[in-house]
Amino acid sequence: MYKDLDDSLVEQFLRYVQFEKGLSKNTISAYKNDLQQYFMFLHSISKKIENVTAEDISDFLWKLKQKNLKSSSIYRKTACIVQFHKFLIIEDITKNDPVEFLSRPKLYRKLPQVLSVEEVDKILNYIPAKKFSDIRNRAIIELIYAAGLRVSEVVGLKFEDLNLESQFVKVRGKGGKERIVPIGKKSVSAIKDWLKVRQQKFSTKILPDNDVYIFLSKLGRPISRIGFWQELKSYVKNAGIIKEVSPHTLRHSFATHMLKYGADLRVVQELLGHSDIATTQIYTHVDKEHLKSVHKKFHPRG
Numbered sequence: 001m002y003k004d005l006d007d008s009l010v011e012q013f014l015r016y017v018q019f020e021k022g023l024s025k026n027t028i029s030a031y032k033n034d035l036q037q038y039f040m041f042l043h044s045i046s047k048k049i050e051n052v053t054a055e056d057i058s059d060f061l062w063k064l065k066q067k068n069l070k071s072s073s074i075y076r077k078t079a080c081i082v083q084f085h086k087f088l089i090i091e092d093i094t095k096n097d098p099v100e101f102l103s104r105p106k107l108y109r110k111l112p113q114v115l116s117v118e119e120v121d122k123i124l125n126y127i128p129a130k131k132f133s134d135i136r137n138r139a140i141i142e143l144i145y146a147a148g149l150r151v152s153e154v155v156g157l158k159f160e161d162l163n164l165e166s167q168f169v170k171v172r173g174k175g176g177k178e179r180i181v182p183i184g185k186k187s188v189s190a191i192k193d194w195l196k197v198r199q200q201k202f203s204t205k206i207l208p209d210n211d212v213y214i215f216l217s218k219l220g221r222p223i224s225r226i227g228f229w230q231e232l233k234s235y236v237k238n239a240g241i242i243k244e245v246s247p248h249t250l251r252h253s254f255a256t257h258m259l260k261y262g263a264d265l266r267v268v269q270e271l272l273g274h275s276d277i278a279t280t281q282i283y284t285h286v287d288k289e290h291l292k293s294v295h296k297k298f299h300p301r302g
Helices: 002-019 025-044 054-066 071-090 117-126 132-147 151-155 185-202 225-238 247-260 265-272 277-298
Strands: 168-172 178-182
Touching: 002 025, 002 071, 002 225, 025 054, 025 071, 054 071, 117 132, 117 225, 117 247, 132 151, 132 168, 132 178, 132 185, 132 225, 132 247, 151 225, 151 247, 178 265, 225 247, 247 265, 247 277, 265 277
Parallel strands: none
Antiparallel strands: 168 178
């Protein structure tokens, strides 16, 4: 019974980090093995996931160190466990947060994949302007890029959250925290186009979610994160972009472009809904990498 429950939680988490975080297939595969090891340890000490303490996790990591694992592997396993327990809280599976006070090494943070402004335009310019799903997806892409939203925040948007006249959207982020984010003229225009099509499609149908959620499937249900991600992949491929792009890549691109063009780091932190500014600072490193590549390419002594 417990194993079935563990497997279910692991699969939910892996889908989350794939579609919400945009992690690579290799990292997801590694995370799966990490969590299997972690659950085996918890079973060995007869500890259920909702009762795990920081000491339990430290004991697990100590046992890994005794096996002479590489530091990079232990860092990754630590990151996996931290994200897993945060995920359980976000999804309201448990209220226990054993990683809040966990003593852990500073993790190496891989620079996120970002699109250039030209690549974002290229994707948007590729999308046809006639099909129901294309008009909806264009609005979603414009919104994620305009406001730096998570895809889970977009699919959960309700009409009460949207103010097109003032060009703001109210977002419910991680841990139920709310923030107000401006969305810009192009995003507003794309959303208005979508709402016209949406009204035409569902004006004569009585659906439970019709008057609640903004972005619906053809069946009148809120769209799924996975469904949108798959359609985004198709747009990216057909636009001739080689990079691995997920919905989270658009959020990364928003933050990077905001900082690149002079936005204050604290402002970007507020817009993204980051509780810790250290999380936002990674985007300053992305821009420095861009500057280094430009310098190397064009400077005579680069």
